[in-house]
Amino acid sequence: xxxxxxxxxxxxxxxxxxxxxxxxxxxxxxxxxxxxxxxxxxxxxxxxxxxxxxxxxxxxxxxxxxxxxxxxxxxxxxxxxxxxxxxxxxxxxxxxxxxxxxxxxxxxxxxxxxxxxxxxxxxxxxxxxxxxxxxxxxxxxxxxxxxxxxxxxxxxxxxxxxxxxxxxxxxxxxxxxxxxxxxxxxxxxxxxxxxxxxxxxxxxxxxxxxxxxxxxxxxxxxxxxxxxxxxxxxxxxxxxxxxxxxxxxxxxxxxxxxxxxxxxxxxxxxxxxxxxxxxxxxxxxxxxxxxxxxxxxxx
Numbered sequence: 353x354x355x356x357x358x359x360x361x362x363x364x365x366x367x368x369x370x371x372x373x374x375x376x377x378x379x380x381x382x383x384x385x386x387x388x389x390x391x392x393x394x395x396x397x398x399x400x401x402x403x404x405x406x407x408x409x410x411x412x413x414x415x416x417x418x419x420x421x422x423x424x425x426x427x428x429x430x431x432x433x434x435x436x437x438x439x440x441x442x443x444x445x446x447x448x449x450x451x452x453x454x455x456x457x458x459x460x461x462x463x464x465x466x467x468x469x470x471x472x473x474x475x476x477x478x479x480x481x482x483x484x485x486x487x488x489x490x491x492x493x494x495x496x497x498x499x500x501x502x503x504x505x506x507x508x509x510x511x512x513x514x515x516x517x518x519x520x521x522x523x524x525x526x527x528x529x530x531x532x533x534x535x536x537x538x539x540x541x542x543x544x545x546x547x548x549x550x551x552x553x554x555x556x557x558x559x560x561x562x563x564x565x566x567x568x569x570x571x572x573x574x575x576x577x578x579x580x581x582x583x584x585x586x587x588x589x590x591x592x593x594x595x596x597x598x599x600x601x602x603x604x605x606x607x608x609x610x611x612x613x614x615x616x617x618x619x620x621x622x623x624x625x626x627x628x629x630x631x632x633x634x635x636x637x638x639x640x641x642x643x644x645x646x647x648x649x650x651x
Contacts, residue, residue, distance in 0.1 A: 357382075357456050368410060372431070373423065375451035379431030382423040382452075383407065386414035391651055392458040394449065395422040397631075398467020398491070400529075400539065400560050400569045402428050404552075405466065408635035409642065416643055418462075423452055425469065427568030428559070440568070440575035445472045446479065453483065462646055466490040466631055468572055471581075477591070478584040486649040488592040488642055490630050491602055495581035497609035498602075508603045515601070519573040526566050536561055546600045547627025586615035592645040593619070594638060596626035619645060 357373045371382040383403040393413055395406045403422035413420040426432050426448050427440060434440075449472060453461050463484045465473030470492030477487040493501075501509040519525045529538040536557035543553035560566045591614050595607040611618055621641050626634045 367414065368407060371421070373452055373455055375455040376432075376448050378426070378429070378434075378448075380423045380425070380429045380448075380452060381431070382421055383410065384419070384421045385410040386419040387417060388419065390414075390417050390419035391646075392453075392456070392461040393418050393420045393646070394453060394458070394461050394463050395420060396425060396449070396463070396465040396469025396472055397422065397428070398465075398469050399572060400566070401467070401556055402559055404555055404559075405629075405631045409631055409639045412635075412639035413642065418646065421452075421456065423448075425472075427571060428565065430562065430565075433564055433568045435564075437571045437574045440571040441577060442472065442475055442575075442580045445572070446476045449473075449476050450480065450483065459483070460485045462486045462488070462649070464488040464490070464642065465492070467492055467628070471495060474587065475581060475584060477589050478587050481587075481589050484589050485651075486590045486592075486646060487587060488594070488645055490594045490638065491596065491599055491628055493593075493595070493602060493606035494587070494610040494613040496584065496613045498606045499578065499582070500609055501603070501606040506603070506605045509606055512601050512603050516573060519570055520576070522574075525570050530561065530566055534561060543629075546629070547598060548629045548632060552629075552632050584613070586613060588616040590617040590645070590649045591619070592621065592641060594621045594623065594630060594641055596623040596628065596630050596634070598625050599628040601628055 357371050368383050368385045371384050373380045373382055397403055397405045403424050406422040410420040426445060460483055463473050463477060470489040473489050474494050477484045531537045539557045539560060540553055593610055623634055630638055
């Protein structure tokens with residue numbers, strides 16, 4: 353493994369490798385699958401998940417000959433967990449994506465993101481179209497479309513986004529999600545209420561119980577500055593946006609409004625009845641959409 357990416361000494365199962373990647377002055381854990389010389393696809397997970405969320409999709413991408421790499425992002429990797437809230441601003445998260453790609457000598461890459469990873473993917477593709485070959489975003493509308501829905505007073509999206517104000521508070525969300533005893537009961541309840549399978553939820557709860565992990569993940573919300581995602585240039589790379597009608601956090605108005613912020617070729621796909629946790633709940637359908645999109649974009 354050249355360019356600072358080294359095997360992590362463990363297999364994730366089914367031919368998926370565990371990597372440790374030195375990038376941006378930190379060390380990121382990651383999962384990878386597919387031939388080393390395959391066309392690179394970088395997959396960014398959401399809150400409060402990890403690279404684990406992409407495993408089923410990675411298997412399909414690898415079988416099709418792609419090199420799929422899913423890092424545990426800033427705050428989720430034990431070796432990339434700064435204490436300062438400002439270290440989790442979107443500009444820093446985007447710089448991680450570029451640094452990871454550079455370390456792995458990707459050159460140009462196809463970018464996929466879900467939830468918070470989708471937000472980072474939108475900004476990366478808008479600001480750096482020269483390195484992003486194609487963009488695929490799952491669940492998360494373009495930040496401009498989300499802001500427009502909220503500023504217009506859309507009651508549906510306003511209600512869905514109410515939790516964000518709680519997550520930005522100091523200390524309180526940790527107590528809510530982890531509980532006073534740290535057993536993660538609040539997280540389990542959140543996952544159950546929004547449609548995630550108990551077994552998968554348990555894996556994420558265990559990860560969030562690591563020292564500092566829950567605070568680091570919440571710091572993505574606390575560090576969010578609207579000015580960072582205002583006035584982005586239109587996305588010009590070929591873009592696939594996948595939204596699910598059962599998403600508890602992200603409504604239809606912002607999803608449908610996303611098209612206004614994409615100037616390149618654009619596909620909007622709706623998964624009816626699927627919850628917010630699309631990579632876990634509908635991996636086969638998601639992988640089918642991704643393969644179709646990737647295959648339509650020249651290497």
